[in-house]
Amino acid sequence: MAVSHDTTVYQEALVVLGAAGVVIPLFHRLRLSPVLGFMLVGAVVGPFGLASLAPGLPWLAAITISNPDSMQPIAELGVALLLFMIGLELSFERLWLMRRLVFGLGFLQVALCASLLTAIEIELGQDWTAALVIGLALAMSSTAVVVQVLSEEKRLNSPTGRTSFAILLFQDLAVVPVLFAVGALDPANRGSGSAELGIALGRAAVAVAVIVALGRLVLRPLFRSVARTRSAELFVAACLLVVLATGLVTSAVGLSMPLGALIGGLLLAVTEYRRQVEVTIEPFKGLFLGVFLISVGMSLDVRTVAAHPALVFDGIVGVVALKLLVIAPLSRAFGLTWGTSLQTGLLLGPGGEFGFVIIAVALNAHLLTPDIASPVLFITALTMATIPGLSMLGNRLAPRLAPKAEVDSALLLPDTPSLPRVIIAGFGRVGQTVAAMLEMHKVPYVAIDSNVDRVSAQRRQGKPVYFGDMTQIELLRRVHLDTARALVVTLDASEPADRLVAAARAERGDLLIVARARDAAHAAHLYRTGASDAVPETIEASLQLSEAVLVDVGVPMGPVIATIHEKRAELQAAIKAMAPGAEVRPLGRKRLRDRL
Template identity: 65%
Template structure:
């Protein structure tokens, strides 16, 4: 008999899956943010929650987690996945447009916030070096929670979302030189200190350039090769390989894994596989970000907070409002309108996970006392748990106090995916390509999906907005913004897949115009029954056009030919109507024949 498994290995996974599958849906029902829900779960099951009673009640060990470090790797992967998905939503062109916000607003935010917080810490009695480190630690904001909150509300493309992301991106970049500077201060002045810092920065730059170079050369080839196998499992493996490989490459150069994942996302955003990658990685991202949020809650010591809540509450309010004021004023100077500036300020006002990293390096070096470091960590954690509530407050303030003001051009980058109503073409073979050509001639925007990697690559070289992926999945339809699409044109030759797509699209949006290519009258009736708006049976139309050509070519006058074709088409329509009595069967082809008559207007 096989030995019994070590249940302790699976306990943490069961606790987390229980939270994701049972507790969070309950929070969702009572309209509590999932972000806040995961943090609350971490507080309850963590070492300062129910786990503190394990010595008295040993059976609680089965449903609690007493060691936050045990889930740290999975929590870090959550941030990595989140940054990868953010990269997919952006592109290098968009980042180039945002460079003024990233390096201008981002730099000023870190410098001004760190200086202000450091001055307050010094006024409260901290030594100069300790005050500087505390100021730098609390100047950082929470990339993971802020972006997760924005992504949940689809707010990353809004001015406040882009402003917040620009500042967060600079903070991620600033952590590397900050950590090196803290290390140099902790070890005392050395002659080669600046040289070591310069070498470290150079290594980081080389790593970024190497990842970009290898990515541009190899990513499209890698995913095309995997896509040809038509295996979802292999495609998923390729996605995870790219994320982890780029993350480890930048981590080896002293940067964070999240930075490498962001670059990988930016590179894949320019390929035809972008949408399918998003659909594939989204479940991993959601679960692993949940692990990170639980780890944040596990680090919150409620006993210490409740022991002296008034000073802590005052510090929380002062930190959030102080940083929010700095961010809002600076953002306004960069042309961001007041509503977006205030929302960004409230989102960036709390502390962040990089503050933990900075204090984790500074405290062992003696730059910050343990008591001060502990207080700062609690302050950062408490403020991070408030981000969903601050986001809600920012939305309400923006609705009430949003005077018109010019918007920075960097925030007016057109949303290439959701800002314009498009026709979605499912399948880009000869039929789909013909539909696209006609749409192009009449200036109608469209986006197309096909599962043939070579065909998609060929169309991408022609500059057409064609992506590789499985459009029958609801997640893919949502990524293509089916909620605002002008129409869905289904030209797929796989009739079962077309049927599934029509049914899925109709369930997703009741008023969507769905035009479908069918095989024959029976198939057309089935598609009407599944929710199609218009159906064009290819065998019927081909046979009628062939008959028309033959009759005219053998000398039959055009009038009788058109009449007989029209009668035959009416019979087919009646057959379809009989098979689908509740459907509104369109008179397919009638306008074409009418306009073809001599003298037709």
């Protein structure tokens, strides 16, 4: 007898795994943020996307989700795992050091943004209760998306990452009093709101204290016992137990589940199991956080745009702009640079997940009508989708706001006789090594670098290093390129190195130009540009590694060196073959010594 199965229970899993296995790799290849990929999947398969066509096309029901509420528990777990991972990177001590940003900058951000947004809504004709709810909802930012974007860009520990997280942490803490304030505005609850708020805050404080106390007593013995079993499965179970237990305790007393997970991470951060826990949780975090982002995408109802296009567009631009104009000056007032302040304002300008929660409570309390709530929810979700793009914009604009370093005139190139010297372009680690070898053989040189601090430090050591941009033709002439014995290009950035080689070759056709290249393809490009010799980092590193391995395993030094030289010549010939049109001058060791 055949057993029938209800396949609808697998719909959510099918959508999430399909996004993770198909859509997100495509976004990765297009160099787009996975955040946008997950949200786009949610918009497409959600109740306002393909799921709305399922009644007429029954087969769509298998790959769409008509009830977003079914995904909410896993979505919240994804955010909780994200906060748990953040807690592992922090500690209570580091959190205490951030208290000025958390309770100072964070409080002012929420208070000022909510006040201004409320005032604007009142001017637009909303009554004061609806305006206050909308202002509080839009004042929140997205912990999940902002932290995910910062993590992808490896900027969580940067000044922008720490400042953003401090403000987001205060917002998470502020959710409890905000929700009780919204609930107290319900006419049915007026008069008892203050007492209930005090009791709720007291319960929350007790719950946090219990979690911290029990965590310090229980977590180490628990993970020690699990680690002794040497079972990866049990270690996964223990990690998820901590996340769920701490999250559910805080959720039960009115705090958010992610906040409880954050506390659990903070407690584990000081234990010897921290790194293994990070490795264990990472795959679950990414997948469950994807569920949250899909659920956000499902809330995007394109009919809202069709009904109120001007309102939605103005709301998106207005919310991000207003919060940016509040957060950036506030951050600057707290001692951050304008570049960091701008990046923080752009990241926190969009709305956040707690805005959905506040609007939902307001709807239940009859403080908002669905017609008013729908545009607010759409603005919140759509601004969250702009966070990766705003982060990229901040990364491009911030360097322009960085104060330009004062350049001491003593660091600039003086008018010196045109002595035949080797010119070194770039005086980082590679340039300094080349200079040391030239000094050892008493070959005179002059070096140019665009990092004023590096130049200053090297000048104090008596090195002939000067500040300047070697890609400028006038500076090439000032270092007397016309009489130089050679130009050594050690710049690590390929584009400036290419420009320098081309300019030097155009200025002097017989100049010996030895350039640092990233790899074989870049070396061939440098040959075509005009380099006499190009040294690929990857090839030289692999040859040195091969030499070390062969000698260490017992192969005699003589044959090893001969083999390495043969391989180097073979690879160099292959590189030069990649630049058939270039006039490549072979540089044997003897000829190079003669020219120097």
